[in-house]
Amino acid sequence: MAARPELLMRLRIEKPIIQAGMAGGITTPELVAEVTKAGGLGTIGAGYMHAENLRSAIQRVKKQTEGAFAVNVFVPETPEVVPGDVQKANEKLSLIHKKLNLDSAPVPEKLPSFFEEQLEVVIEEKIEICSFTFGLPSPEQMKRLKAHGVFLIGTATSVEEAARNEQAGMDAVVAQGSEAGGHRGTFAESFEKAMVGTMALVPQVVDKVDIPVIAAGGIMDGRGVLAAHALGAEAVQMGTAFLTCRESGAPPAHQQAVLTSKETDTAITTIFSGKPARGITNKMMAWMEALDHKWPPYPVQNMLTQPIRREAARQNESAFMSLWSGQGTRLSVQEPAAAMIKRLMEEAEEAWESL
Amino acid sequence: MAARPELLMRLRIEKPIIQAGMAGGITTPELVAEVTKAGGLGTIGAGYMHAENLRSAIQRVKKQTEGAFAVNVFVPETPEVVPGDVQKANEKLSLIHKKLNLDSAPVPEKLPSFFEEQLEVVIEEKIEICSFTFGLPSPEQMKRLKAHGVFLIGTATSVEEAARNEQAGMDAVVAQGSEAGGHRGTFAESFEKAMVGTMALVPQVVDKVDIPVIAAGGIMDGRGVLAAHALGAEAVQMGTAFLTCRESGAPPAHQQAVLTSKETDTAITTIFSGKPARGITNKMMAWMEALDHKWPPYPVQNMLTQPIRREAARQNESAFMSLWSGQGTRLSVQEPAAAMIKRLMEEAEEAWESL
Known part of the structure; x- marks a missing residue:
């Protein structure tokens, strides 16, 4: 396969595989570091993390790798x-x-509010990539992160949500199909309407936005990685596959x-x-x-x-x-994250050869 | 792309594209014939057709092409x-x-019962390919169709349903993802559980059965055709795309x-x-x-x-x-069916080149 260097160069990764920022302790610093060391993009699932816990997780990853990794945060709601x-x-x-x-x-x-503090930690710790679930940060927050050179990745479950991510200034967007595990990223649609399968969602999002699209939802092996590329995605984000890795929490x-x-x-x-x-x-x-x-x-x-x-x-x-x-x-497999990433790329190559 | 000749040779088609057997008058004989003439597999959606209407539709297709085409029928239920x-x-x-x-x-x-008569027409008219929705014909019906050399294609919305199709003797199976339009083919699961997206469903079905798998659901252009192949499908079945063709009813x-x-x-x-x-x-x-x-x-x-x-x-x-x-x-386009098939293959080629 030919390289798709644009997004990967920006993310400082060699393989078009992003480990999703699953919250609740799944993304141990070991998992994040191993993914990054293997050439993918590890992500700390900071959704429910207090700022100081996030800082400590970041520092633990940094001790294991000098490669780039991401932090995923949840845009807050305060009912x-x-x-x-x-x-x-x-x-x-x-x-x-x-x-x-x-x-x-x-x-x-009262509801905990640690989003602002999380973003400060991201900036202070010079995190290169920050991804968002459940909507868009404020224009001021976007501006501040961009001023510090953070690469911003949003989440969309519909074409309209992808367009809003682009308009808000996101550098890339995850198109999350209905197959995906964990939370729906839906923020501008009724969630039922935005239950769009990956096969249908990705090409429609690719046609709409000019920023790189990352496919998510139901991608578990190299065939899925290749299929996502065929649909026009520049990388994939995988959660469930990494959940059963040896380093998973x-x-x-x-x-x-x-x-x-x-x-x-x-x-x-x-x-x-x-x-x-x-x-x-x-x-x-x-x-x-x-x-x-x-x-x-x-x-x-x-x-x-x-x-x-x-x-x-x-x-x-x-x-x-x-x-x-x-x-x-x-399609889930229990193996070390590095072995998984190696396997995914070999399977994708194999699937490509059989096309 | 390398050829995937096995299924296509059996279907006597050159392009891995099956026009779905949409019922209710959508699949005019013109649509079916044009798809077949363009190298795909046209399908008469005979779901609700009386036997004599089916015969007349078949004969009208035959007047336009000597190529192979399919008839899709609904396995009946009699509540x-x-x-x-x-x-x-x-x-x-x-x-x-x-x-x-x-x-x-x-x-x-009383409920109309024309399934047996439909199958007789299929046999009498020497239809080469018959596809089924809503379950499996009886072992006797399967045997009779096979004795007449009819190539049988079943529909599955889960891995288990695909396995049952194989066990029943189907020659190929359509894996219908949740993106698909029209009726869910579900027959052995609760339909909610079997709302599995194409990206997740196809590779899991491919891993389970030895018969060729045809991907369906959310496939609308050449990117989808290529993605389906990446997932291990040997052909795609497309309904919605053909619904807006010039020849559509x-x-x-x-x-x-x-x-x-x-x-x-x-x-x-x-x-x-x-x-x-x-x-x-x-x-x-x-x-x-x-x-x-x-x-x-x-x-x-x-x-x-x-x-x-x-x-x-x-x-x-x-x-x-x-x-x-x-x-x-x-992704829907209004154009003649032949132009659509030509476009799909060109787009798939283009998507393949950009991998």
Whole structure:
């Protein structure tokens, strides 16, 4: 295959593979560093990280590599916290608390706000690449990051969202197809309407914007990498594939669930965080969906279920975790990240030769 | 690109492009013949056709080409017709009848059964290729078709469904991703679980079965054709792309709706036929969905809405048609089928050169 040097040169990477910034402890500094050392782009999933934790994660990656890596942050939302709603939700969740021997249920009085501080850490630590989920930073934030030379990558689940990313000044955009695991990046559409498959989404986004497009959603091996290029993407972003890497921080039970699942085992749910996300259906998801309760909005609901999921991780109890996963589960492999990236490129080459 | 001769030789085609057997008058004999003459595989969408209409369509195609073409049929279901349910549904639909000045509402006493007769026509007319939607024919039917040398293509929306197609003796299988327009081919899964995007579905199916896999869903141009090959498919099946061809029998208002839609404008609905299908949301769909009525099952509901859709087609009134469409709408083009196939191959070549 001919090189596609433009985006890769800007990202200082040799292989068109970006490890997605999965939040919640999956992207250990080891995973990020190994991906970067293997020629891809590692990403710290800083979504829910306090600034000082982010700084420490960054420094741990830096100790392992001088290569470029990215930080992924969540553009914040600040709905009102209605105490009655929180209490009602916690009452329902108390059944799960009991199961896990968790005594206290959190009642957030105000929402954490660490986005500004995260961006300051990105600037102070001279992070070269910052990616965003759930929308666009303010024009001032964009300007400040750009002034410090940070390469900015947005997320889109529709053509319109991609265009808005470009207009806001993003340097590249991830087109996230409906196959993708974890949170939908949707911010300007109803999420149902923006459930567009990768095969349909990527070329339509490529035709609309002039910035490089990164394909995401259902890409799990070298065939997917090649297919994404055929559709006009300049790189791919892969989450689920890296989730089962040896260096992944995902609990073993989560990894096992992905490794043993079928492509029909995932569903979109809002019960974990208040925002739609794709995961493998488990007990907690099925039970909470069946209650048909109006849970608090993101990020309140996320704060309410976080202690449960953290304790479930500690106990390695998959029934009460958020088992984020895309639809390519049957293609998941447990191996070191460096071996995975090598394999992906070999498979892509092989697929190309057979065209 | 290197040739992938195996499947294409069996299908007697030069280009790995199958025009999907869209039912309801879209696949005119002219469309089918033009696709075949251009080196692809035309398909008569015989889903709802009486045997004699199918025979006449076949004969009209044969007058235009000696090339191979396919017939697509629907594997039948025979739920009980509950007269009370039918009456209730018709009462609800009477509002639309009035809008369109349609006076009589059909009350089916028994379900039409033309599947066996369709298969006889396929055999008598020496049709070389027959494709199936909504499941598997009986072992006897499979055996009889095979004895007459008919090449059999099944439809799958999951890996398991693909495996069942192979076990039943299909010679090839269409892996239909969630992007696809029109009816979901799902027959062995809950349809929600089998909403798997093409990018994720195709390689997982390819890994499972030994028969050739045909990719469908969101493929609208040469980039999609190449991407499908990268994923391991030996050919593509395209519906929406051919729906706006000059030779298409889709009402002009339907074609116009596809040509002017965004990728976020479609949704899955069961209101038209009783089975889930993807179409552009219009007045009839929105109104019937909002009623939240339990409509009769397929194919009863299809019979109830058919006169409405037929009259809407006559009046070219898109508000009351089923505007079947996949998610690749922005890539749709109005041109002769032969020009489209030429363009698809040129685009695929171009995309390949830029890899």
